Amino acid sequence: xxxxxxxxxxxxxxxxxxxxxxxxxxxxxxxxxxxxxxxxxxxxxxxxxxxxxxxxxxxxxxxxxxxxxxxxxxxxxxxxxxxxxxxxxxxxxxxxxxxxxxxxxxxxxxxxxx
Amino acid sequence: xxxxxxxxxxxxxxxxxxxxxxxxxxxxxxxxxxxxxxxxxxxxxxxxxxxxxxxxxxxxxxxxxxxxxxxxxxxxxxxxxxxxxxxxxxxxxxxxxxxxxxxxxxxxxxx
Numbered sequence: 460x461x462x463x464x465x466x467x468x469x470x471x472x473x474x475x476x477x478x479x480x481x482x483x484x485x486x487x488x489x490x491x492x493x494x495x496x497x498x499x500x501x502x503x504x505x506x507x508x509x510x511x512x513x514x515x516x517x518x519x520x521x522x523x524x525x526x527x528x529x530x531x532x533x534x535x536x537x538x539x540x541x542x543x544x545x546x547x548x549x550x551x552x553x554x555x556x557x558x559x560x561x562x563x564x565x566x567x568x569x570x571x572x573x
Numbered sequence: 574x575x576x577x578x579x580x581x582x583x584x585x586x587x588x589x590x591x592x593x594x595x596x597x598x599x600x601x602x603x604x605x606x607x608x609x610x611x612x613x614x615x616x617x618x619x620x621x622x623x624x625x626x627x628x629x630x631x632x633x634x635x636x637x638x639x640x641x642x643x644x645x646x647x648x649x650x651x652x653x654x655x656x657x658x659x660x661x662x663x664x665x666x667x668x669x670x671x672x673x674x675x676x677x678x679x680x681x682x683x684x
Contacts, residue, residue, distance in 0.1 A: 463616075492672075501662065502617075502674040517671075551616055562607060562664075562672065564617035 461486050461554050463565035471571045472542055479538045480568045482552030487532040489557045493525070496549040496567070505550075508535040542572045575600045575667050579675035586653055587683050594648040594678045596663030601641045604666040608637050608648050611660045611677070620661075621648070653682045 462485040472478050482491065491508040506514040506527055514527035529535040539546050552565040576599045586592050596606070605624045609617040621630045621637040623646070629638040636649040650657060663675040 465616075501676045502664075504672060549614075553617075561619050561622045563619060564609075566616040567614075569614065 460561070461488055461556075461563040463552055463554055463563055465552055465565040465568050467568060468566065469569040469571075471573060473573055474543055476542055477538055477540045478542065478570060479536050480550055480552070482535045482537070482565055484533045484554045484563075488554040489532075489560075490555040491529060491535045492553045492555075492562075493527060493535070493537045494551040494553060496551060498548070502551065505537070508537075539570065542570075544572045546570065547572045575603075575665060575671075575673045577663060577665055577673050577675035579661075579663055579678050581678060582676065583679040583681075585681045585683065588653060588655060590653050590682075591649070591651050592653055592680075594650070594661050594663075594680070596646040596648070596675055598644045598646075598665050598673075600667065601644050602667070603641065604668050606637075606639055606646050607664045607666070607672075608635075608646075609662040609664060611662060613659075617662065650680075653680075655682045655684045658682050 464483045466481045493505040494502040496502050504517050505520045506516040508514050508527050508529040510529045526538045549567045549569050551567045553562050555562045578597045580595045607622045608620045611617050623630050623639040634651040639646045658681050660677040660679045662677045664672050
């Protein structure tokens with residue numbers, strides 16, 4: 460199994476600013492992902508964080524708004540840029556050892572944009 | 574396009590009752606199906622993972638079944654406890670690491 464931590468756990472931000480969320484896994488993993496969970500909704504995949512290369516974004520999400528880094532096999536960051544109140548959500552990092560492997564999730568970052 | 578539906582959306586049961594949560598998906602071409610638990614304001618905890626070649630998985634009081642041909646999975650919780658109160662999410666891996674989540678079933682177990 461993998462234990463995933465995220466920082467910060469929550470934040471309140473002003474419109475127009477940016478926030479970077481960090482995700483740390485306690486072991487090397489093949490895949491890392493970023494999800495968004497809007498209030499009262501289920502999870503939506505934002506992107507797959509690729510080690511050493513550009514992230515793969517899902518439809519509706521773009522790199523300029525959600526730049527992602529993954530410098531090594533245990534760490535990734537997601538930046539929410541030029542925030543608006545519509546970006547208020549829980550952002551979750553997850554990791555998997557490979558195809559058909561269990562997905563493990565971090566505790567999430569609760570973001571509120573005023 | 575894969576869609577995942579969970580029924581019921583919410584469920585309230587007395588302690589000790591056995592219960593079944595349902596998950597259906599529209600495209601049977603899946604790699605696996607995973608059940609998660611989410612406590613309020615928290616991340617997700619993996620409960621059971623069923624590979625596409627498997628029919629069921631068990632862990633303690635939990636049993637999950639998978640019927641790919643009919644696009645259905647059930648999560649059976651035996652002898653429910655107040656500590657089981659949470660939202661239960663079903664997620665299917667459609668390949669290429671694209672995981673599609675259902676909206677969840679919010680479970681409340683009354684003491």
